[in-house]
Amino acid sequence: MKYVYILRSLGADERFYVGLTDDLRERLRKHNAGEVPHTSKFRPWAVKTYLGFDNPDRAVAFERYLKSPSGRAFARKRL
Structure with missing residues (x-):
């Protein structure tokens, strides 16, 4: 299992x-x-949000998305 996580300082x-x-x-x-x-x-740091993926490629893609400008906006609004 791969986890994509967002930490908050x-x-x-x-x-x-x-x-x-x-x-x-x-x-x-x-x-x-x-x-x-x-x-x-x-x-x-504290964990703000995390998501588990059973597909490693999808986890990497979602992490990359969250690091993009539109992904950061999505995370601020939805996560």
Whole structure:
């Protein structure tokens, strides 16, 4: 199972991060431990939304979509 997830920073700046993983709990732990360089400055993180996919190709495509301008607008409005 692949998970596409959106994290929300609990810090002063409200930031969001979209990612893809096989193990959501472990990935969140890594984000909050500072082991992910891109997100380490904006800790702590909480899971805002996640979706599970049994098809890895669809998971990658959905993650790519959420990182696009129209995908970000969709996520803000619907997720």
